Amino acid sequence: MIKKGILLLLLVGFVAIIGSLLINFTGSNELNPLARYYAENGPAEVGAANLVTAVVVTYRGFDTLGEVTILFIAAAIVGFFLKVMNADNGRPNKLRKTSEILETASTLLVPTIFMLGVYIFVNGHLTPGGGFQGGAVIATGVMMIILAQPTSRFNHKLISVLESVSGVGFVAMGILGLILASGFLNNAFLPLGKLGSLLSAGAIPIIYVFIGIKVGSELTGILDSLKENQNEI
Amino acid sequence: MSLILAIFLGVVILVLAVTAIYHKNTKVAIIATGAVGLFASVLYLLLAAPDVALTEASIGSGLSTIIFFYVLNKIRHSND
Numbered sequence: 001m002i003k004k005g006i007l008l009l010l011l012v013g014f015v016a017i018i019g020s021l022l023i024n025f026t027g028s029n030e031l032n033p034l035a036r037y038y039a040e041n042g043p044a045e046v047g048a049a050n051l052v053t054a055v056v057v058t059y060r061g062f063d064t065l066g067e068v069t070i071l072f073i074a075a076a077i078v079g080f081f082l083k084v085m086n087a088d089n090g091r092p093n094k095l096r097k098t099s100e101i102l103e104t105a106s107t108l109l110v111p112t113i114f115m116l117g118v119y120i121f122v123n124g125h126l127t128p129g130g131g132f133q134g135g136a137v138i139a140t141g142v143m144m145i146i147l148a149q150p151t152s153r154f155n156h157k158l159i160s161v162l163e164s165v166s167g168v169g170f171v172a173m174g175i176l177g178l179i180l181a182s183g184f185l186n187n188a189f190l191p192l193g194k195l196g197s198l199l200s201a202g203a204i205p206i207i208y209v210f211i212g213i214k215v216g217s218e219l220t221g222i223l224d225s226l227k228e229n230q231n232e233i
Numbered sequence: 234m235s236l237i238l239a240i241f242l243g244v245v246i247l248v249l250a251v252t253a254i255y256h257k258n259t260k261v262a263i264i265a266t267g268a269v270g271l272f273a274s275v276l277y278l279l280l281a282a283p284d285v286a287l288t289e290a291s292i293g294s295g296l297s298t299i300i301f302f303y304v305l306n307k308i309r310h311s312n313d
Contacts, residue, residue: 128287129284130284132288136288136291136296137287139291140295219296223296223299223300227303230306
Protein backbone atom coordinates (compact mmCIF):
# COMPACT_ATOMS: atom_id res chain seq x y z
CA MET A 1 0.00 0.00 0.00
CA ILE A 2 2.74 2.44 1.02
CA LYS A 3 4.77 1.26 -1.97
CA LYS A 4 1.91 2.07 -4.32
CA GLY A 5 1.46 5.45 -2.69
CA ILE A 6 5.12 6.28 -3.21
CA LEU A 7 4.89 5.18 -6.85
CA LEU A 8 1.83 7.36 -7.35
CA LEU A 9 3.60 10.29 -5.75
CA LEU A 10 6.59 9.78 -8.07
CA LEU A 11 4.33 9.65 -11.11
CA VAL A 12 2.53 12.84 -10.07
CA GLY A 13 5.90 14.48 -9.58
CA PHE A 14 7.04 13.45 -13.06
CA VAL A 15 3.82 14.72 -14.61
CA ALA A 16 4.20 18.02 -12.79
CA ILE A 17 7.81 18.50 -13.95
CA ILE A 18 7.33 17.40 -17.56
CA GLY A 19 3.93 19.09 -17.81
CA SER A 20 5.32 22.44 -16.73
CA LEU A 21 8.16 22.05 -19.25
CA LEU A 22 5.67 21.19 -21.97
CA ILE A 23 3.33 24.09 -21.20
CA ASN A 24 6.11 26.64 -21.07
CA PHE A 25 7.75 25.39 -24.28
CA THR A 26 7.80 27.94 -27.05
CA GLY A 27 9.52 27.26 -30.33
CA SER A 28 12.18 29.77 -31.21
CA ASN A 29 12.34 31.32 -34.65
CA GLU A 30 16.01 32.16 -34.50
CA LEU A 31 19.10 30.06 -33.94
CA ASN A 32 20.84 30.10 -30.59
CA PRO A 33 24.28 31.79 -30.53
CA LEU A 34 26.29 28.58 -31.02
CA ALA A 35 24.15 27.41 -33.93
CA ARG A 36 24.37 30.87 -35.47
CA TYR A 37 28.15 30.77 -35.22
CA TYR A 38 28.24 27.40 -37.02
CA ALA A 39 25.81 28.57 -39.71
CA GLU A 40 27.63 31.84 -40.37
CA ASN A 41 31.25 30.77 -40.11
CA GLY A 42 31.01 27.09 -41.06
CA PRO A 43 31.21 27.48 -44.85
CA ALA A 44 34.21 29.81 -44.64
CA GLU A 45 36.12 27.95 -41.91
CA VAL A 46 35.43 24.34 -42.85
CA GLY A 47 34.25 24.53 -46.46
CA ALA A 48 31.71 21.71 -46.18
CA ALA A 49 28.40 22.24 -47.98
CA ASN A 50 26.71 19.89 -45.52
CA LEU A 51 26.85 21.83 -42.27
CA VAL A 52 26.03 18.76 -40.18
CA THR A 53 29.26 17.18 -41.41
CA ALA A 54 31.19 20.35 -40.58
CA VAL A 55 29.95 20.09 -36.98
CA VAL A 56 30.33 16.31 -36.67
CA VAL A 57 33.78 15.93 -38.21
CA THR A 58 35.50 19.23 -37.44
CA TYR A 59 33.90 21.30 -34.68
CA ARG A 60 32.93 18.19 -32.71
CA GLY A 61 35.46 15.83 -34.27
CA PHE A 62 36.62 14.56 -30.91
CA ASP A 63 33.11 13.23 -30.17
CA THR A 64 33.17 11.32 -33.45
CA LEU A 65 36.51 9.77 -32.50
CA GLY A 66 34.92 8.68 -29.22
CA GLU A 67 31.94 7.16 -31.02
CA VAL A 68 34.21 5.22 -33.37
CA THR A 69 36.16 3.99 -30.33
CA ILE A 70 32.94 2.84 -28.61
CA LEU A 71 31.91 0.90 -31.72
CA PHE A 72 35.39 -0.60 -31.95
CA ILE A 73 35.25 -1.77 -28.33
CA ALA A 74 31.78 -3.26 -28.84
CA ALA A 75 32.95 -5.15 -31.94
CA ALA A 76 36.10 -6.32 -30.14
CA ILE A 77 34.11 -7.62 -27.16
CA VAL A 78 31.65 -9.50 -29.40
CA GLY A 79 34.54 -11.01 -31.33
CA PHE A 80 36.42 -11.93 -28.16
CA PHE A 81 33.55 -13.71 -26.42
CA LEU A 82 32.33 -15.54 -29.50
CA LYS A 83 35.85 -16.63 -30.41
CA VAL A 84 36.48 -18.04 -26.93
CA MET A 85 33.40 -20.23 -27.20
CA ASN A 86 34.38 -21.24 -30.71
CA ALA A 87 36.02 -24.47 -29.57
CA ASP A 88 34.98 -27.15 -32.04
CA ASN A 89 34.76 -26.56 -35.74
CA GLY A 90 34.27 -28.49 -38.92
CA ARG A 91 30.88 -29.87 -38.00
CA PRO A 92 28.69 -29.93 -41.11
CA ASN A 93 26.40 -26.97 -41.26
CA LYS A 94 22.85 -28.17 -41.87
CA LEU A 95 21.08 -25.23 -43.40
CA ARG A 96 17.94 -24.98 -45.41
CA LYS A 97 18.58 -24.01 -49.02
CA THR A 98 17.93 -20.35 -49.70
CA SER A 99 15.23 -19.43 -52.15
CA GLU A 100 15.97 -18.81 -55.81
CA ILE A 101 14.50 -15.30 -55.60
CA LEU A 102 16.81 -14.22 -52.78
CA GLU A 103 19.90 -15.66 -54.48
CA THR A 104 19.15 -14.00 -57.81
CA ALA A 105 18.15 -10.70 -56.27
CA SER A 106 21.26 -10.59 -54.11
CA THR A 107 23.57 -10.80 -57.14
CA LEU A 108 21.95 -7.62 -58.43
CA LEU A 109 21.41 -5.83 -55.14
CA VAL A 110 24.67 -6.45 -53.28
CA PRO A 111 26.94 -4.48 -55.66
CA THR A 112 24.34 -1.71 -55.77
CA ILE A 113 24.17 -1.54 -51.97
CA PHE A 114 27.97 -1.46 -51.71
CA MET A 115 28.11 1.34 -54.24
CA LEU A 116 25.41 3.29 -52.39
CA GLY A 117 27.39 2.93 -49.16
CA VAL A 118 30.57 4.19 -50.81
CA TYR A 119 28.61 7.04 -52.41
CA ILE A 120 27.19 8.05 -49.04
CA PHE A 121 30.53 8.33 -47.29
CA VAL A 122 32.43 9.84 -50.21
CA ASN A 123 29.77 12.55 -50.53
CA GLY A 124 29.48 12.99 -46.77
CA HIS A 125 30.54 16.64 -46.92
CA LEU A 126 28.01 17.47 -49.65
CA THR A 127 24.85 15.45 -49.05
CA PRO A 128 23.19 14.02 -45.92
CA GLY A 129 24.93 10.99 -44.52
CA GLY A 130 28.55 10.27 -43.83
CA GLY A 131 30.96 7.68 -42.59
CA PHE A 132 28.66 5.99 -40.10
CA GLN A 133 25.72 5.81 -42.47
CA GLY A 134 27.83 4.60 -45.39
CA GLY A 135 29.51 1.96 -43.26
CA ALA A 136 26.18 0.71 -41.95
CA VAL A 137 24.82 0.47 -45.50
CA ILE A 138 27.87 -1.55 -46.56
CA ALA A 139 27.31 -3.89 -43.61
CA THR A 140 23.71 -4.32 -44.80
CA GLY A 141 25.12 -5.53 -48.12
CA VAL A 142 27.30 -8.04 -46.28
CA MET A 143 24.20 -9.16 -44.38
CA MET A 144 22.51 -9.83 -47.70
CA ILE A 145 25.45 -11.96 -48.86
CA ILE A 146 25.18 -13.98 -45.63
CA LEU A 147 21.44 -14.44 -46.11
CA ALA A 148 21.75 -15.50 -49.74
CA GLN A 149 24.81 -17.73 -49.37
CA PRO A 150 25.02 -18.90 -45.76
CA THR A 151 28.05 -21.06 -46.46
CA SER A 152 30.19 -18.18 -47.69
CA ARG A 153 33.16 -17.27 -45.52
CA PHE A 154 34.83 -13.93 -45.08
CA ASN A 155 38.50 -13.22 -44.78
CA HIS A 156 38.96 -12.34 -41.11
CA LYS A 157 42.46 -11.06 -41.70
CA LEU A 158 41.28 -8.65 -44.39
CA ILE A 159 38.49 -7.34 -42.13
CA SER A 160 40.81 -6.72 -39.19
CA VAL A 161 43.52 -5.16 -41.37
CA LEU A 162 40.98 -2.79 -42.97
CA GLU A 163 39.66 -1.87 -39.54
CA SER A 164 43.08 -1.21 -38.02
CA VAL A 165 44.40 0.73 -41.00
CA SER A 166 41.35 2.98 -41.18
CA GLY A 167 41.36 3.59 -37.42
CA VAL A 168 45.03 4.55 -37.48
CA GLY A 169 44.38 6.71 -40.55
CA PHE A 170 41.61 8.61 -38.77
CA VAL A 171 43.83 9.41 -35.79
CA ALA A 172 46.74 10.25 -38.14
CA MET A 173 44.52 12.79 -39.93
CA GLY A 174 43.72 14.32 -36.55
CA ILE A 175 47.39 14.55 -35.63
CA LEU A 176 48.24 16.05 -39.04
CA GLY A 177 45.65 18.71 -38.29
CA LEU A 178 47.35 19.32 -34.96
CA ILE A 179 50.76 19.76 -36.61
CA LEU A 180 49.88 21.55 -39.85
CA ALA A 181 46.74 23.47 -38.86
CA SER A 182 45.37 24.93 -35.66
CA GLY A 183 44.21 21.88 -33.74
CA PHE A 184 43.43 18.17 -33.45
CA LEU A 185 41.15 17.04 -36.31
CA ASN A 186 41.29 20.45 -37.95
CA ASN A 187 40.59 19.84 -41.62
CA ALA A 188 42.18 23.02 -42.98
CA PHE A 189 45.65 21.58 -43.61
CA LEU A 190 44.48 20.59 -47.08
CA PRO A 191 43.08 23.25 -49.45
CA LEU A 192 39.43 23.93 -48.71
CA GLY A 193 38.54 24.14 -52.39
CA LYS A 194 35.31 25.42 -53.85
CA LEU A 195 32.23 25.04 -51.64
CA GLY A 196 30.07 22.21 -52.96
CA SER A 197 32.59 20.41 -55.16
CA LEU A 198 33.64 16.81 -54.48
CA LEU A 199 37.24 17.65 -53.62
CA SER A 200 36.53 20.35 -51.07
CA ALA A 201 36.39 20.79 -47.30
CA GLY A 202 40.04 19.91 -46.74
CA ALA A 203 40.54 16.58 -44.99
CA ILE A 204 36.85 15.81 -44.37
CA PRO A 205 36.43 13.44 -47.37
CA ILE A 206 39.55 11.50 -46.34
CA ILE A 207 38.41 11.27 -42.72
CA TYR A 208 34.95 10.13 -43.80
CA VAL A 209 36.38 7.44 -46.08
CA PHE A 210 38.38 6.14 -43.10
CA ILE A 211 35.31 6.24 -40.82
CA GLY A 212 33.18 4.53 -43.45
CA ILE A 213 35.64 1.67 -43.95
CA LYS A 214 36.10 1.33 -40.21
CA VAL A 215 32.39 1.21 -39.36
CA GLY A 216 31.68 -1.12 -42.29
CA SER A 217 34.40 -3.58 -41.31
CA GLU A 218 33.44 -3.47 -37.62
CA LEU A 219 29.77 -4.24 -38.28
CA THR A 220 30.80 -6.92 -40.78
CA GLY A 221 33.05 -8.43 -38.12
CA ILE A 222 30.17 -8.54 -35.60
CA LEU A 223 27.85 -10.21 -38.15
CA ASP A 224 30.54 -12.65 -39.18
CA SER A 225 31.46 -13.74 -35.67
CA LEU A 226 27.77 -14.27 -34.86
CA LYS A 227 27.36 -16.33 -38.03
CA GLU A 228 30.42 -18.49 -37.36
CA ASN A 229 29.05 -19.40 -33.94
CA GLN A 230 25.62 -20.53 -35.08
CA ASN A 231 26.27 -24.25 -35.50
CA GLU A 232 27.80 -24.71 -32.07
CA ILE A 233 26.08 -25.12 -28.77
CA MET B 234 -0.75 16.03 -45.81
CA SER B 235 2.64 15.30 -44.29
CA LEU B 236 1.12 15.83 -40.83
CA ILE B 237 -1.50 13.15 -41.51
CA LEU B 238 1.20 10.83 -42.83
CA ALA B 239 3.36 11.50 -39.76
CA ILE B 240 0.48 10.74 -37.38
CA PHE B 241 -0.35 7.57 -39.33
CA LEU B 242 3.28 6.43 -39.18
CA GLY B 243 3.40 7.19 -35.46
CA VAL B 244 0.29 5.07 -34.83
CA VAL B 245 1.73 2.21 -36.94
CA ILE B 246 4.99 2.39 -35.00
CA LEU B 247 3.12 2.26 -31.68
CA VAL B 248 1.05 -0.75 -32.79
CA LEU B 249 4.17 -2.59 -33.99
CA ALA B 250 6.05 -1.77 -30.81
CA VAL B 251 3.20 -3.13 -28.64
CA THR B 252 3.15 -6.24 -30.87
CA ALA B 253 6.87 -6.66 -30.35
CA ILE B 254 6.43 -6.59 -26.58
CA TYR B 255 3.32 -8.73 -26.13
CA HIS B 256 3.37 -11.24 -28.99
CA LYS B 257 3.76 -14.87 -27.85
CA ASN B 258 5.87 -15.89 -30.84
CA THR B 259 9.39 -14.46 -30.56
CA LYS B 260 9.94 -14.55 -34.34
CA VAL B 261 6.92 -12.32 -34.92
CA ALA B 262 8.16 -10.00 -32.17
CA ILE B 263 11.58 -9.68 -33.87
CA ILE B 264 9.99 -8.95 -37.25
CA ALA B 265 7.81 -6.32 -35.57
CA THR B 266 10.93 -4.71 -34.05
CA GLY B 267 12.48 -4.54 -37.50
CA ALA B 268 9.33 -3.02 -38.94
CA VAL B 269 9.36 -0.37 -36.20
CA GLY B 270 12.81 0.64 -37.47
CA LEU B 271 11.61 0.69 -41.06
CA PHE B 272 8.62 2.95 -40.37
CA ALA B 273 10.66 5.11 -38.00
CA SER B 274 13.17 5.76 -40.78
CA VAL B 275 10.38 7.01 -43.07
CA LEU B 276 9.15 9.21 -40.22
CA TYR B 277 12.65 10.65 -39.71
CA LEU B 278 12.79 11.44 -43.41
CA LEU B 279 9.48 13.32 -43.13
CA LEU B 280 10.82 15.22 -40.12
CA ALA B 281 13.79 16.42 -42.23
CA ALA B 282 16.48 14.22 -40.64
CA PRO B 283 17.84 12.18 -43.59
CA ASP B 284 21.08 11.28 -41.76
CA VAL B 285 19.19 9.63 -38.93
CA ALA B 286 16.81 7.98 -41.42
CA LEU B 287 19.74 6.33 -43.22
CA THR B 288 21.18 5.00 -39.98
CA GLU B 289 17.82 3.77 -38.73
CA ALA B 290 16.99 2.03 -42.01
CA SER B 291 20.26 0.12 -42.18
CA ILE B 292 20.90 -0.58 -38.50
CA GLY B 293 17.41 -0.53 -36.97
CA SER B 294 15.63 -2.60 -39.56
CA GLY B 295 18.50 -4.50 -41.17
CA LEU B 296 21.39 -5.38 -38.93
CA SER B 297 19.67 -5.49 -35.53
CA THR B 298 16.92 -7.79 -36.86
CA ILE B 299 19.41 -10.32 -38.15
CA ILE B 300 21.47 -10.08 -34.95
CA PHE B 301 18.31 -10.77 -32.91
CA PHE B 302 17.63 -13.83 -35.07
CA TYR B 303 21.17 -15.12 -34.61
CA VAL B 304 20.89 -14.70 -30.86
CA LEU B 305 17.46 -16.34 -30.79
CA ASN B 306 18.83 -19.31 -32.71
CA LYS B 307 21.73 -19.60 -30.26
CA ILE B 308 19.48 -19.41 -27.18
CA ARG B 309 17.21 -22.09 -28.60
CA HIS B 310 20.19 -24.39 -29.17
CA SER B 311 21.37 -24.01 -25.59
CA ASN B 312 17.86 -24.60 -24.20
CA ASP B 313 17.45 -27.96 -25.94
